[in-house]
Amino acid sequence: MGPGNRPLDLEWLEDFLALAESGNFSRAAQARNIAQPAFSRHIRALEEWVGVDLFDRSAHPAALTAAGRRFQPLLEETLAQLESARIKARAAHDQAAASLLFAATHVLSLTFFPQWLGGLESQLRLGPIQTISDSFHACEDLALQRRVQFVLCHGHPEVPGRLDEAEFPMLRLSDDVLLPVSAPLAGGGGAMHSLDAAEAAVPVLAYSEPSGLGRIMRARMRQVFGEGSSVPTLPQGVDIVFTAHHAALLKAMALEGRGVAWLPRSLIAAELKSGALVAAASAEWNVPVEIRLYRQRADMAPAAEALWTLVQERPPGSGGR
Incomplete structure (x- = not known):
């Protein structure tokens, strides 16, 4: 006996485990949904492949030999690893089917990303795209x-994030600005809530901790959201009345007249044009930001590398809003 010139059939391994569990050839064959003579041949073929008897057939029920007892846990581990490998391989195939993998912040996925991507597609065949x-x-x-291969987000030169600290390559795609805005007064005549004219604490709609815009605001507007000052002081103070990490939700609250929100101009261009939102402070309260694209440091799929090369060749502001 011996495995020298005999292939291994994985079905034999499942048959071995069924017999080891039941100790009865007939019940094990039934559980495996095959005829008992064929089942017995499988067990014998496996023993020939291993080179030793794995079951003591003189015992009732059939019992594992010392070799079989050693073989069983190693076989169970091997089959579990094979199943894990199968699952991971299928996941890798599904991921590879999407040749471009983007993560984009909520606000940019709604405003900048679609138009920017359309501009690239006019110059490059991108294939399947997955966006989170x-x-x-x-x-x-x-x-x-x-x-993911790419991250699309807002950033600020003086407020580094974890990708900057990890030295991920980055390109500035365009510029944006966070504008303090409010719903207008009934009948016009200015902002319902104004940082410049208020005598009492101003209601502010703020970004929560997971928000990148909130991180920038907390660093650049410490006199509003913490200690310190890098822009004009606000003697009357503020009252943070609502917090969220979705700029679109803060926009909805601002439209309802709930307070002042610093919103990306790319998100509120239409509302500013229509007058549904108006400036709540002078321009010195504005916070310039960048729209950035980060990429993985290691080599990526050919389609992803081609996109990065194309974006490198395009001047900032040549796509998107």
């Missing part, structure tokens, strides 16, 4: 875990 829209912190996690 989430908070800035979650997008950073996806990049650090190498689950």
